[in-house]
Amino acid sequence: MTITHTTAPAAPTATVTTRSMLVAGVAATAVASVATAGVAAAGHAAGISLDMAGAPIPVSGFATLTAMFSLVGLVLAAALGRFARRPRRTFVRTTVALTVLSLVPDLIADAASTTKVLLMLTHLVAAAVVIPAVARRLPA
DSSP states (O other): OOOOOOOOOOOOHHHHHHHHHHHHHHHHHHHHHHHHHHHHHHHHHTTOOOEETTEEOOHHHHHHHHHHHHHHHHHHHHHHHHHOSSHHHHHHHHHHHHHHHHHHHHHHSSSOHHHHHHHHHHHHHHHHHHHHHHHTTSOO
């Protein structure tokens, strides 16, 4: 009597890592979206104008844009996870640089100084939530 053992092939590590990164990234995106809308709402409640060039920015707009750009960051992370030699390091350096660059339009916006600071704060809050959550799940 011959006994044969069949085992299921192991899932590729990259797929598991990518899946966990995407799940964590989507969760972080949701948290960051709520956080940036909360910061904007708190700033507005404290008397900071949400007007740019005379038009108000809706609080929901903060959440929407945070979600959109965070999802772009997840696509970047997935690509770096697949093609970069050091995905985590490359992702962190790239996203920190992009976060700094994202502050430039706020600095030159047609808005009150307090509005500019609030806008920049929302960028930093989103980055502080999303970047570490995604980076932790990328291969070093």
